[in-house]
Amino acid sequence: MKTSTRPKELSGPDGTPVPVVALKHRDRWLVGALALAVFAWLVFTFATNPNIRWNKVAEYLFFPKIIDGIWVTLTISVLATVLGLVLGVLLAIMKLSHNPVLNWLSTLYIWFFRGTPVLVQLIFWYNLAFLFPRLVIQIPFTDVGIWWGTNDVMTGFNAALLGLGLNLAAYFAETVRAGIQAVDNGQSEAAYAVGMTPARRMRVIVLPQALRIIIPPTGNEFISMLKTTSLVYVVAGNDLMTNASQIYKQNNLIMELLIVASLWYMVMTAVATYFQFKLEARYGADAVRLVRRPGFLSRTFLKRTTRPIAGTPITLAADDSVTAGKELT
Numbered sequence: 001m002k003t004s005t006r007p008k009e010l011s012g013p014d015g016t017p018v019p020v021v022a023l024k025h026r027d028r029w030l031v032g033a034l035a036l037a038v039f040a041w042l043v044f045t046f047a048t049n050p051n052i053r054w055n056k057v058a059e060y061l062f063f064p065k066i067i068d069g070i071w072v073t074l075t076i077s078v079l080a081t082v083l084g085l086v087l088g089v090l091l092a093i094m095k096l097s098h099n100p101v102l103n104w105l106s107t108l109y110i111w112f113f114r115g116t117p118v119l120v121q122l123i124f125w126y127n128l129a130f131l132f133p134r135l136v137i138q139i140p141f142t143d144v145g146i147w148w149g150t151n152d153v154m155t156g157f158n159a160a161l162l163g164l165g166l167n168l169a170a171y172f173a174e175t176v177r178a179g180i181q182a183v184d185n186g187q188s189e190a191a192y193a194v195g196m197t198p199a200r201r202m203r204v205i206v207l208p209q210a211l212r213i214i215i216p217p218t219g220n221e222f223i224s225m226l227k228t229t230s231l232v233y234v235v236a237g238n239d240l241m242t243n244a245s246q247i248y249k250q251n252n253l254i255m256e257l258l259i260v261a262s263l264w265y266m267v268m269t270a271v272a273t274y275f276q277f278k279l280e281a282r283y284g285a286d287a288v289r290l291v292r293r294p295g296f297l298s299r300t301f302l303k304r305t306t307r308p309i310a311g312t313p314i315t316l317a318a319d320d321s322v323t324a325g326k327e328l329t
Helices: 026-047 054-061 064-096 100-115 118-126 156-182 185-193 198-235 240-251 254-287 296-301
Strands: 134-138 145-149 304-309 312-317
Touching (some): 054 254, 064 100, 064 156, 064 198, 064 254, 100 156, 118 156, 118 198, 156 198, 185 198, 198 240, 198 254, 240 254
Antiparallel strands (some): 134 145, 304 312
16 A cells, blocks of 8 residues: 655644645755756757758768668677676686786786777777788697788777777776675685585686676676777778768768767667666666565465574564564574
């Protein structure tokens, strides 16, 4: 039954009712109205600017080259995020390792890629042929192997994927490390007690629980990656920003094409934000599932549960509730 939030009437010393009057907060409404007026003025000024040809914005909004750029942007974002997450998990495990060499290498990687701008990394990978004209895979100390021309391999798309993915791995490594360290040490001790190896303990016990903390921030990184792909413009990666710039260089509709690109970035960000919200709600619900009362099916089919505590079996009814944070003695 829905309870009312309306405050109860108060009574004075003599029993007469004291009226409860809600505050008006006129200053809040005044500030809100002022902010809304400024916002409306900015929108009106921008929308009625005679230097913006809105008919051209509508014309190029679904232009085939713009749509192709959107798909490339999404592809780079997804693949770079997957690459960054896989490498980030590996780097986090290395950094938490007791092996000083692995720990040092992980720390060096994170420091280097977080310390250099993404733009520099993109340009470096795109011009890798200056250092290595050929990419060779061969058996050491022999002439047996295969090779490729670096310029043929390191296209704008591949350079963008490497530059963005390797940079994102450094940030994911810290997120994964925080998620792993948030898992209670008792879980690891129990895994060791039953004879699990460190690798199996990490794979079976620690990482599945750490995902509850790791996955929601992944949405933030993916949204950030959607906008960071605009830097691929410098390596001609055929993404949304690259294609928009190629169009406005031909017809000089600079502002119109920038508006088109911005609108599509906002749409993609809105969709990604929606799925991020779903992820956070899903994993947030899992986090409190163990301290909530049993559901309908549990109350119907699991009438009584036997749980031994301190060597003595204690029977709990399915509708009994235990306050979180307290122990039964």
